[in-house]
Amino acid sequence: MKFKYIVPIAFIALFSSCSSDDDNITPTVNEVEGLELIQIIVNGEQTIELYNEKGLFETGYNMISLRLKDNITDTYIEDATLSWMPVMQMPTMQHSCPKSNITKVLGKDTVYEGFIIYQMTNEDGSGWSLTLNYTIDGVDYSVSETISVMQYDNQNTASFMGSDDTRYILALIEPTDPSIAVNNMKVGLFKMENMMTFPVVADYIITLDPRMPGMGNHSSPNNTDLTFNNADNFYYGDLSLTMTGYWKLNLKLLDANNEVLKGEDVTDENESSSLYLELEF
Amino acid sequence: MRTLITVILSWFISSFAFSQEETKETIKDTTKLKEVLVISRHKLSNYRQEKTLSSIDDYLEKAINVTMIKRGNYAWEPTMHNMASERMVVTIDGMQIFGACTDKMDPITSYVDVSNLEKVAIGSGQEGTENGHVIGGGIDLKLPTSKFNGSGFKSGIDLGYETNGNYKTTGLDLEYTGNKFFISTDGIYRKSDNYDAGNNQEILYSQFEKHNISLQSGYKFSETQSIDANIIYDRATDVGYPALPMDVSLAEALITSLTHYYNPEDKALKSLETKLYFNTITHIMDDTKRPIVPIRMDMPGWSDTFGFYSKAELMKNKHHFTFNLNVFHNKSLAEMTMFSNNPNESDMFMYTWPDIRTLYSGMFIKDEFHFNDNESLVSSVRLGYHNNKIAKEVGAQSLQIFHPSVDDEKNRFLISLASAYQLKKENYNLSFGLGYGERAPSVSEGYGFYLFNSFDNYDYIGNPNLEDEKALEANFSFKQNFNDFEIGIQSSYFYIMDYIIGDIVPNVSSMTIGAQGVRVYNALEHASIFDMYLNSSYKISEGFAINATVGYNYGKGNDGENLPLVKPFSYFAEFNYYTSKFNAALQLDGNGNQSNFSSQYGENETAAYAILNLNFGNAFYGKLGKTILKYGIENILDANYSTYADWNNFPRQGRNFYINLSLVFN
Numbered sequence: 001m002k003f004k005y006i007v008p009i010a011f012i013a014l015f016s017s018c019s020s021d022d023d024n025i026t027p028t029v030n031e032v033e034g035l036e037l038i039q040i041i042v043n044g045e046q047t048i049e050l051y052n053e054k055g056l057f058e059t060g061y062n063m064i065s066l067r068l069k070d071n072i073t074d075t076y077i078e079d080a081t082l083s084w085m086p087v088m089q090m091p092t093m094q095h096s097c098p099k100s101n102i103t104k105v106l107g108k109d110t111v112y113e114g115f116i117i118y119q120m121t122n123e124d125g126s127g128w129s130l131t132l133n134y135t136i137d138g139v140d141y142s143v144s145e146t147i148s149v150m151q152y153d154n155q156n157t158a159s160f161m162g163s164d165d166t167r168y169i170l171a172l173i174e175p176t177d178p179s180i181a182v183n184n185m186k187v188g189l190f191k192m193e194n195m196m197t198f199p200v201v202a203d204y205i206i207t208l209d210p211r212m213p214g215m216g217n218h219s220s221p222n223n224t225d226l227t228f229n230n231a232d233n234f235y236y237g238d239l240s241l242t243m244t245g246y247w248k249l250n251l252k253l254l255d256a257n258n259e260v261l262k263g264e265d266v267t268d269e270n271e272s273s274s275l276y277l278e279l280e281f
Numbered sequence: 282m283r284t285l286i287t288v289i290l291s292w293f294i295s296s297f298a299f300s301q302e303e304t305k306e307t308i309k310d311t312t313k314l315k316e317v318l319v320i321s322r323h324k325l326s327n328y329r330q331e332k333t334l335s336s337i338d339d340y341l342e343k344a345i346n347v348t349m350i351k352r353g354n355y356a357w358e359p360t361m362h363n364m365a366s367e368r369m370v371v372t373i374d375g376m377q378i379f380g381a382c383t384d385k386m387d388p389i390t391s392y393v394d395v396s397n398l399e400k401v402a403i404g405s406g407q408e409g410t411e412n413g414h415v416i417g418g419g420i421d422l423k424l425p426t427s428k429f430n431g432s433g434f435k436s437g438i439d440l441g442y443e444t445n446g447n448y449k450t451t452g453l454d455l456e457y458t459g460n461k462f463f464i465s466t467d468g469i470y471r472k473s474d475n476y477d478a479g480n481n482q483e484i485l486y487s488q489f490e491k492h493n494i495s496l497q498s499g500y501k502f503s504e505t506q507s508i509d510a511n512i513i514y515d516r517a518t519d520v521g522y523p524a525l526p527m528d529v530s531l532a533e534a535l536i537t538s539l540t541h542y543y544n545p546e547d548k549a550l551k552s553l554e555t556k557l558y559f560n561t562i563t564h565i566m567d568d569t570k571r572p573i574v575p576i577r578m579d580m581p582g583w584s585d586t587f588g589f590y591s592k593a594e595l596m597k598n599k600h601h602f603t604f605n606l607n608v609f610h611n612k613s614l615a616e617m618t619m620f621s622n623n624p625n626e627s628d629m630f631m632y633t634w635p636d637i638r639t640l641y642s643g644m645f646i647k648d649e650f651h652f653n654d655n656e657s658l659v660s661s662v663r664l665g666y667h668n669n670k671i672a673k674e675v676g677a678q679s680l681q682i683f684h685p686s687v688d689d690e691k692n693r694f695l696i697s698l699a700s701a702y703q704l705k706k707e708n709y710n711l712s713f714g715l716g717y718g719e720r721a722p723s724v725s726e727g728y729g730f731y732l733f734n735s736f737d738n739y740d741y742i743g744n745p746n747l748e749d750e751k752a753l754e755a756n757f758s759f760k761q762n763f764n765d766f767e768i769g770i771q772s773s774y775f776y777i778m779d780y781i782i783g784d785i786v787p788n789v790s791s792m793t794i795g796a797q798g799v800r801v802y803n804a805l806e807h808a809s810i811f812d813m814y815l816n817s818s819y820k821i822s823e824g825f826a827i828n829a830t831v832g833y834n835y836g837k838g839n840d841g842e843n844l845p846l847v848k849p850f851s852y853f854a855e856f857n858y859y860t861s862k863f864n865a866a867l868q869l870d871g872n873g874n875q876s877n878f879s880s881q882y883g884e885n886e887t888a889a890y891a892i893l894n895l896n897f898g899n900a901f902y903g904k905l906g907k908t909i910l911k912y913g914i915e916n917i918l919d920a921n922y923s924t925y926a927d928w929n930n931f932p933r934q935g936r937n938f939y940i941n942l943s944l945v946f947n
Contacts, residue, residue, distance in 0.1 A: 179675055179678060181678030181681060182678070214619075214623055214626050215576065215794060216794035218791065219790035222682055222683070241682075242682060242792060243629045244629055244631070245619070245626065245629030246623075246627060246629075280626070280627055281627075
């Protein structure tokens with residue numbers, strides 16, 4: 001008879017002891033929760049950890065979180081300044097790609113972030129290296145490491161020569177999780193000033209005509225052209241998606257004088273613009 | 282097989298030997314606004330119902346106010362006063378039930394069979410609001426009433442064959458009726474191959490197969506109280522729709538109810554009937570039988586409804602009151618998956634009905650006031666609260682592509698009023714009625730997403746912000762007898778405000794490959810519908826009679842354009858001979874040229890047609906029961922024709938020989 005009292009008491013004791021164990025440890029917030037580690041770069045006394053949602057670099061827009069660890073004290077450094085330079089080695093030359101500065105994430109102590117838009121890669125993911133320069137307490141450090149950049153299934157970035165003889169790079173940033181709705185579309189537009197410099201292009205217009213080639217080039221209504229937002233230097237527009245599946249987002253790039261730099265209208269004769277991005281969900 | 286033939290033969294012989302019983306002919310009274318079709322298979326002659334094993338659709342088509350829209354040889358859509366499903370309420374014994382197909386391929390009438398029903402009550406216009414808010418009218422498919430008359434075991438067999446389409450029907454029913462308990466069950470099986478239109482033109486994809494079983498049982502607690510349970514299971518498979526780009530691989534319904542009856546004697550309250558019900562429908566459209574399609578797709582749909590009603594009949598002085606309180610909840614969900622011809626591309630998916638919940642509660646009150654033996658005034662009111670909710674978030678989001686503001690929920694308060702004066706004299710009957718009614722948009726009209734209408738070749742998008750549709754109605758009927766000659770006229774006029782119809786949205790690309798564009802449901806400011814039927818009959822002698830009906834219909838919007846699916850000039854004439862054991866009829870059925878067609882909504886001019894039918898019926902009465910034999914030829918001249926109500930003008934059946942045999946064992 002007593003057994004039935006003992007069991008619950010034993011359970012209570014067990015669980016309460018467990019929870020009291022937790023109470024004794026000072027709670028540590030995992031500031032990279034929900035992110036996957038891409039790579040660790042060890043540079044003498046520091047280690048740099050690179051994270052994003054997928055845990056790998058892919059062509060297109062990559063939002064990257066970084067942490068910098070002091071290997072001696074085993075703590076994360078909270079007041080460093082960082083910058084980076086991704087470089088792709090080609091047979092005869094090398095070039096970089098569009099990227100942001102690295103800034104501290106608001107509300108977090110140890111995490112820095114920024115984005116890199118890889119416009120291309122080799123089939124096996126090779127070719128890219130990443131140089132990180134950082135300053136801790138007035139001391140400069142630098143490290144270079146080979147990285148892997150995988151080819152994304154769909155065309156989420158376009159690198160093209162405009163009719164003004166300038167090379168542009170356009171990358172799809174949002175929607176990351178598209179739905180049958182009017183989606184907020186966000187793209188980044190950069191020009192290739194030289195092999196290593198890719199400044200933002202402001203105040204152009206990108207027209208949008210989403211199509212489903214699998215459905216007789218079905219289009220959706222009430223899309224809007226993408227316009228520049230000088231608060232964050234990206235382009236925004238409305239993208240209507242009437243069903244799931246493969247969408248080809250046909251685009252035209254117009255400069256500030258409404259001159260077409262790249263792309264054509266989609267008509268019955270012309271199935272697709274030469275400037276497009278792809279989306280599948 | 283041989284034993285079966287022997288049984289049938291000996292049955293015939295015994296029937297001939299003991300033929301005594303009489304049946305009464307049920308003649309349709311065209312001056313009554315409330316039309317009742319008797320669906321008993323086991324009577325020799327229900328007026329113009331030449332086949333005992335007709336589908337419900339066939340029966341309905343014989344009603345003056347009803348025309349069936351045909352998309353194939355199965356599941357026809359009833360219309361009343363040139364108004365289709367969304368402007369009507371079709372119920373099964375007061376139970377709300379809604380089709381699960383976004384393309385109206387499964388009207389409710391397709392989920393029951395003649396074996397399930399006793400009669401069909403048709404209420405024209407606002408006379409049809411007992412079970413819901415209507416503009417065109419209401420149809421209630423009545424289940425058999427429970428009986429505790431101690432008649433014991435009864436059984437019946439039905440066999441039917443039609444040459445055109447090799448159409449076979451088999452039915453079996455069994456019942457036991459005690460004094461306190463009854464149970465009855467029946468099953469019916471129908472199968473038809475492709476039929477031939479006139480001139481032996483085979484209509485591909487016009488086949489169908491259907492099973493229907495039902496079980497009904499009742500128990501009588503006391504002289505005043507009884508309870509009744511009813512289950513109907515209906516399953517149609519391999520249903521072809523020659524007029525549409527897709528077929529149906531499965532249309533399945535389970536319809537259940539539990540009813541309590543209270544019939545106090547010698548009180549003002551005559552009866553109180555309360556029913557709890559639940560029904561569920563699964564409908565699967567597919568195109569696997571079509572060899573060439575632009576893209577393969579699956580379009581399943583589901584519709585679940587539960588609810589109750591409580592109906593009381595009160596008699597006080599010269600008043601006869603009917604109260605009906607009803608509540609129901611429906612969930613309609615339909616989706617579409619398209620499989621890209623490029624195998625590397627992922628499947629395309631959308632909700633065509635994004636899980637729409639409808640909650641309705643309402644009250645109906647009717648008073649039949651008899652001034653005297655000849656005059657009466659029937660007035661009714663229905664008040665209802667109608668709530669629609671989009672349960673899937675993506676549903677509201679997808680509609681926002683077309684409508685800037687879409688609320689998840691929409692509430693409507695609906696009102697229907699009707700009043701009719703009736704005068705019945707020995708030589709003439711007269712009635713005059715006025716009505717006002719409102720209705721909420723249907724699920725498709727409110728929330729449909731890229732519903733392809735092959736009639737006008739447009740994709741339709743629902744509009745959750747539609748106003749209620751409202752109608753003012755006036756109707757009139759008159760019938761006069763001159764000895765053996767009778768002439769009657771009946772007419773209805775509807776002035777419909779915010780008439781819901783699809784509006785073309787320019788420069789929006791269709792989803793369906795090959796469609797012309799997209800229409801969003803919107804409303805015409807107003808529309809007018811008028812119809813008038815004139816009928817006459819003359820009794821030549823005791824057995825011989827001739828009758829004829831001509832009809833005129835009119836429908837126009839405020840833009841001066843014709844409304845779609847308005848019946849052209851129609852006529853029907855019949856010469857019949859009738860005795861208690863034999864009947865024969867020669868029928869002429871035709872329509873004039875459809876000159877007032879609606880080109881905007883995909884109609885073209887449907888040519889005039891006329892067909893001849895010949896039918897016979899024999900009744901044999903014997904000690905063991907009776908035998909009803911019906912046989913005849915439809916479309917004797919093998920005309921190749923289609924009517925205004927045939928979807929995309931696909932041709933109707935050519936010449937057809939049929940025979941129906943019903944054996945009833947008492």
